[in-house]
Amino acid sequence: MEKNFLEVDKLQVAFRTDKGEVVSVDEVTFQLKQGETIGIVGESGCGKSVTSLSVMRLLGRTGMIKKGSIQFNGKDLTKLSEAQMREIRGNEISMIFQEPMTSLNPVFTIGNQMLELIHLHMNMSKSEARAYAIEMLKKVGIPRAEQLIDEYPHKLSGGMRQRVMIAMALSCKPSLLIADEPTTALDVTIQAQILELMKRLRQESNTAIMIISHDLGVIAEMADKVLVMYAGQVVEEADVFTLFDEPKHPYTKGLMESIPHLEHDSQKKLFSIPGTVPNLHMMPKGCRFHDRCPYATEKCVTEQPPLLSIPDNHNHRVRCWLLDEQQQQTPTDSRSEVIA
Amino acid sequence: MFPYIMRRLLIAIPVLFGVTVFSFFIVNLAPGNPVEMFISPDATQADIELKKEALGLNDPIYVQYLRWMQNLLQGDFGYSFSTYAPVGEMVASRVLPTLLLMGTALLIAYIVAIPIGVLSATRQYSWLDYLTTGFSFMGISIPNFFLGLGLIYIFSVQLNLLPTGGMNTLGGDGSFGDTLKHLLLPAFVLATGIAGSMVRYVRSSMLEILGQDYLRTARSKGLREFLVVNKHAFRNALIPIITVIGMDIPLLIGGAVVTEQIFQWPGLGQLTIQSIGSRDYPTLMAINFIAAITVLLSNLLADILYSVADPRIKYN
Missing domain, CATH: 3.40.50.300 (P-loop containing nucleotide triphosphate hydrolases)
Structure with a gap:
């Protein structure tokens, strides 16, 4: 190597x-x-x-x-x-x-x-x-x-x-x-x-x-590899194929959903992430993305998640509390299919 | 470029004509007339009328103007109403002292002001910046006559170091050193005002440029900051600076009326004051005429310099 x-x-x-x-x-x-x-x-x-x-x-x-x-x-x-x-x-x-x-x-x-x-x-x-x-x-x-x-x-x-x-x-x-x-x-x-x-x-x-x-x-x-940044921090890091196939962070997923596709139903409204990037002077406590995240929990509001490798791919790192829970329960995320 | 210059020079002719018409009539609007200004109080009304008739002052104004124009076209500025000397010679003898005084003042002002302005801009909001903007504001604000009198009091009256006025010591050797001594105070007084405004122009013009993307490019090449500022930024800041210089050049001829008067500098400015006092129309008109030509030419020069400084400016 x-x-x-x-x-x-x-x-x-x-x-x-x-x-x-x-x-x-x-x-x-x-x-x-x-x-x-x-x-x-x-x-x-x-x-x-x-x-x-x-x-x-x-x-x-x-x-x-x-x-x-x-x-x-x-x-x-x-x-x-x-x-x-x-x-x-x-x-x-x-x-x-x-x-x-x-x-x-x-x-x-x-x-x-x-x-x-x-x-x-x-x-x-x-x-x-x-x-x-x-x-x-x-x-x-x-x-x-x-x-x-x-x-x-x-x-x-x-x-x-x-x-x-x-x-x-x-x-x-x-x-x-x-x-x-x-x-x-x-x-x-x-x-x-x-x-x-x-x-x-x-x-x-x-x-x-x-x-x-x-x-x-x-x-x-x-x-070859990608860093996804949000509010001054890396929220997800992976090689380019992994990132586009299996985005883990809700922000990355949101970014991918907001790409317009020609084959999409023209009646369907294009997805956009609600809200805006927080002001540098007023960075939210806990996860910096929590106020725009549809999956935010109590923990996300109070504690900042670390950037951690996911178990089956140590080169894929994500800064999200959801991942902790997903390891216990089966992923119920329907959004990733839309992207794939 | 050449056709452009020719066109500009041709356009200048009607402008110049307009200037002479306006100034001739305005000069004549001033109360009093030359005869009343120099004839002794016990002259009779008949004497005065006789004199006016002889000088042609009783003719309608447009006749006077046409007569003046006719002479001018033959290269004749006429004779002074107060000294009877040929105006052309009178004015010519005053041009050099004024050029010397103003040239020195402008040179001092620019040499001091341009680097200070650049430095002040690159260190915006530092104590140096506050100091220079403060001093430049003072330079602009202090009236020349006041500063001039103050300096005469200190350096001539109290310290007895420099002469109070004139260009050469009477009966002196007329050497360059002697002239230099006489030049020092008036040139300094004039330079403060010019430098004060120049610092501000350079500073603001540089500040506008310092945030530009191409300076980041220059830095990303590994260029040292000195070159980034003085080559890449300054060259772009030149346009507004050229404008100011273009406006300053006419001063070389127009002179500093007040300062020359205070320091008894035998230049055009002093002649202007004397001619106004004696309602010396031919002399005033000649000075106006020369000043107008200088303004037109320096405007043209500034426009040409623009295209030298900035390749995006092209004249066809």
């Missing part, structure tokens, strides 16, 4: 606000092997992006890692100096973002922005670096790369810009690529192209990918 090269352990991230410190990500733990893809899924505001930004240590002035460690190739990223971190950013870990329209600096050319990165981490002459940048642009399927390299970002469409971002992110052959909602802002046909591209590049380079999305379809397409 291959060794994990990224191990995030009990990560807790907090932000300073006017109303005091708020914990935005709590007890997040996951591991990643070389070439593996992990998907992080959840509603807006559940801490997906914060988790990924803390791996890059790009939490801004108000954010900080309070507890936990991030082991990356034998180094604890939470303990590195800013200068050491800069060596890693863009080089060993790189990132692409949700908004291709605003992720590139409008006043510098594509080439300028790519060369900046290449010069920072790779020892290349000016002309070599330029040729390499053009090669990278071609690799991500950008037509007329020789001309486009001298264009400004506003001349490119959203899909093209995301390709540029990917080319840039992969320039230094990172061992980890973090993709924060890489296709959310793109229209569907472009989404598919970008996902195809990422899959192809993953095969070629054996880069591990951390893909963040609220779109289960994207996750199903890309990920």
Whole structure:
């Protein structure tokens, strides 16, 4: 079995606000092997992006890692100096973002922005670096790369810009690529192209990918294993097949039921999870999902469930009290059939 | 770009014409006339009428204007009503001192204000930020005449370090060092006001940029914060800053009327005050005309600089 090269352990991230410190990500733990893809899924505001930004240590002035460690190739990223971190950013870990329209600096050319990165981490002459940048642009399927390299970002469409971002992110052959909602802002046909591209590049380079999305379809397409996050915590973790076949957590089930299906009866109302993600300032006691959960019991209101492996599959972890009871009685959950 | 500039210059001609019409009539609206301003109190009414007739002041205003325009088109600004010197020469001799004074003031102001504004924005709500916004507010608020008089009192009257006014010591050697000494106080006074507003513009313009996504991209490349701020962010914050600089350039010519007067700086500003006092229409018109040209040209320059700073702005 291959060794994990990224191990995030009990990560807790907090932000300073006017109303005091708020914990935005709590007890997040996951591991990643070389070439593996992990998907992080959840509603807006559940801490997906914060988790990924803390791996890059790009939490801004108000954010900080309070507890936990991030082991990356034998180094604890939470303990590195800013200068050491800069060596890693863009080089060993790189990132692409949700908004291709605003992720590139409008006043510098594509080439300028790519060369900046290449010069920072790779020892290349000016002309070599330029040729390499053009090669990278071609690799991500950008037509007329020789001309486009001298264009400004506003001349490119959203899909093209995301390709540029990917080319840039992969320039230094990172061992980890973090993709924060890489296709959310793109229209569907472009989404598919970008996902195809990422899959192809993953095969070629054996880069591990951390893909963040609220779109289960994207996750199903890309990920080997999945973290489902809710209100800053991991509520379920499993490999992608297990998760889609046998989701255990009521939240995961709810997410899957709220995917519209073409074959569904058009008269049937699409399921949605009632309520919204709780405010970070007023996190509910007990299970954070209890006020939206149809199965909530007394215990759920008062005690927080731990993230535990289920008996027959130790790689499948769920944060739910129901599982305790299900082990005693036969599952009476009719919903899982709807999804399957 | 070239056709655009040509078009802008052509449009400037009717604008300039309009400016001269307006200013000519407004200048003439002021009570009193040049003759009353310089003739001695015991001159008879007949003397005054004679003088007015000789200067052409009895003609209808539009006739006076057309006469002025006719001369202007031949490159002639006319003669001063109060000194009888050719206006062209009078104004020309004042341009250089004003350029020197305002150029120095603007340079000091920008060199100080731009880095402070950037720093203040990157450390928003720190004590440094409060300090700079506080000082910049003071810089804007203190009237130049007050600050000027205060500094003259301290540095010239009390400490006897710097001259109270003028550009060169009378009977002195006229050396550069001497001029520099005279330049120090008025340039500082002018710079405080300009720097005060510049700090605020730079700060707010940077604050708007600092939250942008592409800065996160720049950081995610492993770029050091210094470059993220001063290359990626500052370049984007330039547009509003260029606007302010474009508005400041006319000051180079328009001068600082009050400050020049207080420090007896022999520039255009002082000439303006003197000409208003003596209702010296030809001189006033010449100053107006030059100021209007400067405003139009610096607007054009700012627009050209926009397209240099931001590739998304293109003129056809």
